[in-house]
Amino acid sequence: MAARPGTDAGRGTHTLGLLYPPAGRLGEYTTMQLAFVGGVAESAAEQGYDLLLAPAGSHEDPSFPRMVDDRRVDGVIVMEIRREDDRVAHLADAGFPFVAIGRNHRADVAGWVDLDFAGLAGGCVQHLADLGHRRIAFVNRSEQLFDSGYGFARLGDEGYTETMKKLLLTPHAYLCGDDLASGEAVVERILSEDPDTTSLVTMNEAALEGVYRGLTRNGRTVPRDFSVVGVAASPWAEQVNPPLTAAEIPAKEMSRVAVDLMMRRLRAPDSPPRHVLLKPLITLRGSTGRCRQAPGSEPESELPDFPDIDLDF
């Protein structure tokens, strides 16, 4: 085994590695990703570290061994973690200092910071239910992403389904491509399967504008006729009209926490790994409203102002 880097951290490279494969469809970094890159670089600089960025999605990517095996960095922050991720496995096996933004079962040996996607999706459902909605659809990420094992897609789905069941409601989850057209298409599917659907939860910010278009095309005005709530970074949420009520992804905070965990790991290699699960609140903007009964449908409650009073607690 190589020498434990922690022992001579003081004489290390003072450089952190960031393993971050671009998520854009054309192989570019998304706005969201760049926010993380910036956040990590900023926090690292505060600690006196430089940042080395490698687009490695796998340990087979040439940049991975360059960074890790050549010890060009003191530690690595890994992002876009899948359920089975060879980078995490490799790093864990090698005992190389690393911190994960995102998590899987192998990442537990190291520190990680993640969003409670299940909780967020559940919170979105809860928010809609609080507003009186009963028919709540879920728009997830693309099938490919879902299948490739991105954690948040599965976690979100789980959170949604679980909360719906807890509320004795029927879940309707849909996968949706990360583009506008897919957004429009998914709305068509939702409304054709259940035209009485009054709301949806989305984790697909890239398809959001398409979702809005689809709703408009089908005569649903947000938020009067249809409520939309999501998990999204604020630029996406604020660009649409009306602005999306959504749980924010706190990129900056997550980056800072990741660097903090890395510093702990480098300075005290033997301390137990810390795991930080953030659960941001749903920021109320303009895309959700009280459920209005579709004309002709039966009211579900005697007291429309207190729709959930007997359902919760």
Place this chain on the structure above:
Amino acid sequence: MATFDQGNGHSGWSSEVATVTLGLDGVVTGWSEGARRLLGHGAPEVVGRPATDLLLGGGAPDATGFSLTGSREWRGTAALRHRDGHRVTTTLHAQPSLDVDGRPRSFVVALSPDPGPPLVQWAFDQSSIALSTHATASGAWQRNAVAQGGGGRAALTGGERRAPAYADEGLLRSVRRVAEEGVPLRYECLAPEPTCGPGATPAVLLSSARHRAWVIELWPVRDPGTGEVVGVGTAAFDSSDQHAARRRLALLQEAGTLIGTTLNVARTAQELADLAVPRLADFVSVDLLDSVLRGEEPVPGPVDAAVVLRRVAHQSTAEGEDVPEAAIDLGDMDTYPPFSPPARCLADGKPVLSGVADPDFTAWIAGHERRNARVAEFGFHSVMATPLRARGITLGVAVFTRGEGSPPFEPDDLILAEELAGRAAVGVDNARRYTRERTNALTLQRSLLPRDLPKQAAVEVAYRYLPAGTGAGVGGDWFDVVPLSGTRVALVVGDVVGHGIHASATMGRLRTAVRTLADVDLPPDELLTHLDDLVVHLATDREDLHPDEPYLVSGEIGATCLYAVYDPVSRVCTFASAGHVPPVVLLPDGTARVVELTPGPLLGVGGLPFECTEVELPEGSLLAFCTDGLVEARERDVGLGLDRLCEVLSGPVTSLEATCDTILRALLPASPYDDVALLLARTRALHADQVAAWSLPSDPAVVADARAQVTRQLTAWGLEEVAFVTELVVSELVTNAIRYGAVPIGLRLIRDRTLICEVSDASNTAPHLRRARTYDEGGRGLHMVAQLTQGWGTRQSPTGKTIWAEQSLPGG
């Protein structure tokens, strides 16, 4: 030619010579009718008696030379005894009656009464009255010394008297008329003082006290024989004193009608000055105590020592608007030293006559550079200072001055000045009292209106309140801006029908009520319902008032009100109206329109519902609230007024203040009959970076998330300093909401001038600030919030309630 009276009741004509014949023995032989008339004796009593019996005292010295011998004519005077015993001095002219031989046979004695010295002529010449005669035929004047203009004979007539102008055309016309018509006439004329000289200008002729007034009596002089008018006699009397007295009376008479025509202090003072110039003085100034101008009650009694007065009015004989004589400009203050005539008159409460001869006067003038220059320039030499006193209080001083070319004031002038000043003082005092009453009413009203509107960020406001014109008195219009929780703001405008103190008082009560109800954060429609109740109660109270109470016609109160709440977060403005003029909104795109509202009933009607109207306003919209006094004029109905308001608003809008002025200029009638309130509000909006709102699940575990989220947000806003307190407040409020409230639960942070933290839920039960006992577990949360924050409160909404807490921000 002159007729005269001998004083004994016997008149005779000089032409009718009494003749007596005497014998040579001195015995009366013949006695004429003329002699009887002269001496009273009849012929039988005298004829045959010696003529010497007729001589007074047995022999008059003048008669001693009388000899009945000789044949010469003889002339002399003799004192004869009248039949009734009195003396008759006669001129005797004896002529012998000769016979053929030339010897005297008898004597014819002609007796004529002795005229004595020419007293009549002398009296005419030396009369103290200007006398003259005018011969009709020749047109020649015969004037006595006075009539000729004094001259060398002035001493005889007291030296002062001057003659009237005999060349006066009016006089000559009268003379002709008397001659033609044969009737006596009286002619009155004013003649300038000779000292004025021929160069006297009309202005000078108008001036006071430089004229003599004459009354000239004219009568026809007839030939006693023929009765034909042969001349005209005149006697001129100097009536200057009577004339002056009449003028004074006329001045006082005018003072009664010309001073005090308005209830304006300065105007009344000016009226005094205008009236007194030029008839009493060349320059008049009126100075008042400053307190009088403010309508305050001056200290009763005289004013002591050096006194500070404000120049309120002055007037002079100078042409044009300017008063070059004035040493003090209108509206300026001056201090009068204690020895100065004005200060002296104020101290004594009596008028003071002074002039160049008075060392105090010269000292006073010398002590003031500008005054000194004016006195020198205009030759002021005589001055009267008269206190303006009414009802026992001293209000100020009027100073009357005469300059070069005018005689000094006389004591009579002082009396006149005092009388004028007295009348003016009453007028000034009336005006002062009115000013005070009106000021009081306006003060009351202004005190009931907002002075400095509270600072708030939701709207930028500008406002105007204009009381009605003097006739209508104060009114009952009001407006208000009430900051509400969550950076919202209530905009209020209302109008109590009617005028006077009572309308103002009612307005004050309604305004207070609106403020109180707004603080409870009632929605507009509910607020008006409560206000309506209040007005109904007020009206009931009023019916119990004393029936003599003025202003009360009936117990009913008519009032309108428009209440609007603007929320800068949602940019929604919610209006409710109780019969009030609707507001006008100018959108940022430049279109202005009347906001369509459900009008609602008037306040005080009771029982009818009010309705809310919600309007979403783009940021920068301009709302104009007004009362009917602005848009409703006598010749214009409300609709037209509102259209006009829209039109004006559509024009270029610079600042709100300037827009206020523009609106008033364009819409206000020349003499506003009703009072006017105008409130302009330009809406602001709070943007995404100032507001953060989150939805909270009703799960106790969320409290920690909420705290974390709030900290995250405050970090993003750079407000880490207040994070600790905010976290505590949020924990408390969120915990309460989860424990006692109903979903949906919302959390909101608003960063404005302060940091506002709001937690809302769907339950309508409001929390109460309980006083927790030592071992109570609950009841501390809100206490803590109250301690930690600047303020907290609750408000109801159609979907539940909101509890808010406000913290001041560092540097905010």
